[in-house]
Amino acid sequence: xxxxxxxxxxxxxxxxxxxxxxxxxxxxxxxxxxxxxxxxxxxxxxxxxxxxxxxxxxxxxxxxxxxxxxxxxxxxxxxxxxxxxxxxxxxxxxxxxxxxxxxxxxxxxxxxxxxxxxxxxxxxxxxxxxxxxxxxxxxxxxxxxxxxxxxxxxxxxxxxxxxxxxxxxxxxxxxxxxxxxxxxxxxxxxxxxxxxxxxxxxxxxxxxxxxxxxxxxxxxxxxxxxxxxxxxxxxx
Amino acid sequence: xxxxxxxxxxxxxxxxxxxxxxxxxxxxxxxxxxxxxxxxxxxxxxxxxxxxxxxxxxxxxxxxxxxxxxxxxxxxxxxxxxxxxxxxxxxxxxxxxxxxxxxxxxxxxxxxxxxxxxxxxxxxxxxxxxxxxxxxxxxxxxxxxxxxxxxxxxxxxxxxxxxxxxxxxxxxxxxxxxxxxxxxxxxxxxxxxxxxxxxxxxxxxxxxxxxxxxxxxxxxxxxxxxxxxxxxxxxxxxxxxxxxxxxxxxxxxxxxxxxxxxxxxxxxxxxxxxxxxxxxxxxxxxxxxxxxxxxxxxxxxxxxxxxxxxxxxxxxxxxxxxxxxxxxxxxxxxxxxxxxxxxxxxxxxxxxxxxxxx
Ligand SMILES: Nc1ncnc2c1ncn2[C@@H]1O[C@H](COP(=O)(O)OP(=O)(O)O)[C@@H](O)[C@H]1O
Ligand SMILES: [Mg+2]
Numbered sequence: 387x388x389x390x391x392x393x394x395x396x397x398x399x400x401x402x403x404x405x406x407x408x409x410x411x412x413x414x415x416x417x418x419x420x421x422x423x424x425x426x427x428x429x430x431x432x433x434x435x436x437x438x439x440x441x442x443x444x445x446x447x448x449x450x451x452x453x454x455x456x457x458x459x460x461x462x463x464x465x466x467x468x469x470x471x472x473x474x475x476x477x478x479x480x481x482x483x484x485x486x487x488x489x490x491x492x493x494x495x496x497x498x499x500x501x502x503x504x505x506x507x508x509x510x511x512x513x514x515x516x517x518x519x520x521x522x523x524x525x526x527x528x529x530x531x532x533x534x535x536x537x538x539x540x541x542x543x544x545x546x547x548x549x550x551x552x553x554x555x556x557x558x559x560x561x562x563x564x565x566x567x568x569x570x571x572x573x574x575x576x577x578x579x580x581x582x583x584x585x586x587x588x589x590x591x592x593x594x595x596x597x598x599x600x601x602x603x604x605x606x607x608x609x610x611x612x613x614x615x616x617x618x619x620x621x622x
Numbered sequence: 623x624x625x626x627x628x629x630x631x632x633x634x635x636x637x638x639x640x641x642x643x644x645x646x647x648x649x650x651x652x653x654x655x656x657x658x659x660x661x662x663x664x665x666x667x668x669x670x671x672x673x674x675x676x677x678x679x680x681x682x683x684x685x686x687x688x689x690x691x692x693x694x695x696x697x698x699x700x701x702x703x704x705x706x707x708x709x710x711x712x713x714x715x716x717x718x719x720x721x722x723x724x725x726x727x728x729x730x731x732x733x734x735x736x737x738x739x740x741x742x743x744x745x746x747x748x749x750x751x752x753x754x755x756x757x758x759x760x761x762x763x764x765x766x767x768x769x770x771x772x773x774x775x776x777x778x779x780x781x782x783x784x785x786x787x788x789x790x791x792x793x794x795x796x797x798x799x800x801x802x803x804x805x806x807x808x809x810x811x812x813x814x815x816x817x818x819x820x821x822x823x824x825x826x827x828x829x830x831x832x833x834x835x836x837x838x839x840x841x842x843x844x845x846x847x848x849x850x851x852x853x854x855x856x857x858x859x860x861x862x863x864x865x866x867x868x869x870x871x872x873x874x875x876x877x878x879x880x881x882x883x884x885x886x887x888x889x890x891x892x893x894x895x896x897x898x899x900x901x902x903x904x905x906x907x908x909x910x911x912x913x914x915x916x917x918x919x920x921x922x923x924x925x926x927x928x929x930x931x932x933x934x935x936x937x938x939x940x941x942x943x944x945x946x947x948x949x950x951x952x953x954x955x956x957x958x959x960x961x962x963x964x965x966x967x968x969x970x971x972x973x974x975x976x977x978x979x980x
Contacts, residue, residue: 438828457831466832473829475822477890486822489815490834538834 389414389574390542393444397434404430406598412542417568417575419585421619422595428578429470432544436460436467462490466540470547472531476520480511483519483530487537504533507563525556542574549581561588582619586610644798648791657862658903660794663801664858666899669883670808671851677889679844680824685742687877688749689719689849691868693856695753698766698866701773708773708861715857716850723849727842746877753868766866773861793861800854808892820844886944888951897952905940909933
């Protein structure tokens, strides 16, 4: 059984339907990437999974149907979400952002140990721990968003275009860290991206989303060698 | 971090001095001034509550005068109609306002920003009508007037506090005790997990939900807590002013005064609204009582100030200046000044040379 099982997912905004029956799955410990052009419905997919917008279809997480659950309940059940635009809590310090990441946890000592671990992984966050999070650079805010989402120790983390607006070198480092985290902690990841090269580098499998439908699926290797994918998302 | 420790010591020392001053105050001042300070305190208490809602949680209310009025009415009627002592009425007024706050907080979830402001304004408009329809006390007016003996301190209160013949002193000390208690509660709330959630919901509601915060619970709780603060402030006002007044003008005006106290004191600082409450009360008294004396014999100014519209107009101008000179309120301004003098400010942004990740 998959950690996340999505079948015939339908979602949209008011009368406008954006997802027309999306089907995919993420296994325990896997990194799965969903590639898609601007407007394909990647963000909408993640929002539907997190309960931010109403959805229909099957969404099973760790064996429970989570369709119709509130966002906070889904988060508490073990789904982290790094939202598009990073969702920085701008007026709070870096440290408070991380503490909030552990909102659903009660093990104080372990929470502090985890925060120190994130400061070791992202030293820039450690240096800025008492700084207002909104005053940091885009790359630093993206690191904070990832660290915050992982502070809850989720089983699955949803990442919405982590490379968006970042310099290529920063993106590279970020993806390397994501790969390390997946290997070391075994946390499953669902990454949606336009930047196919880096994402496929850390993913095991992938899908291509086009106007609300999955049109291609396969192993990361297969996708990297698929001509359509190469033309559309690798710029080759 | 050393400068941070120094600031903490400075803050603590200031708190001790201010507290000592507040405790001896009635012995130094006459009745009029003591009452004025008590008024400043209860406005400050309501503003502290409103600040938790508006400053920290981002929900603007211009109708908290209704909760203030509800607290005042509850205490006044229990004393006046049912012969209660004053103090136990707080145990009814506080929880009642909290519950009504919950009831109002739920529909408030559906609206934001200006629309929320409008809905809460409706509350301030509605409340006086309700009191008129459901409370038949003084022949159809919304006024419950009381005598000093109804509100006299209980027998166990030492005379150093109650000071026979000076019930303003008893009213002042009760209000001061409530203000201190609710100030400490606000400090505790802000530093707690719930306090961080309040700010998170204000900053980015969707992101707050993704870390597991039940945003509806947080917003309704903020409403209820702020209503409790306003209600207890209203109860205190009965003790201080010997009346509960819920006519439309009064309810609306006091709602605005709470908001003004929050803004000029400093939004999202715990002590700001208390300072703001003091400014609101004393500035208005200063404009109407002291200012005319200072203009001396300049007859043009004298005639202008005698105009009943002059005081509110001057108050308005001062408020506008305030917003331009101290955009983050008095407390925010002082904080900036202290950190500039203190150097080595924790918020200083230094360029980094460390790589982004390891
Ligand atoms: N809040 C919204 N309200 C209405 N339509 C939206 C909203 N957000 C996105 N859409 C529409 O949904 C479609 C998919 O958007 P999105 O999921 O954000 O795409 P992607 O993340 O793949 O770039 C687009 O046509 C977009 O215009
Ligand atoms: Mg998107």
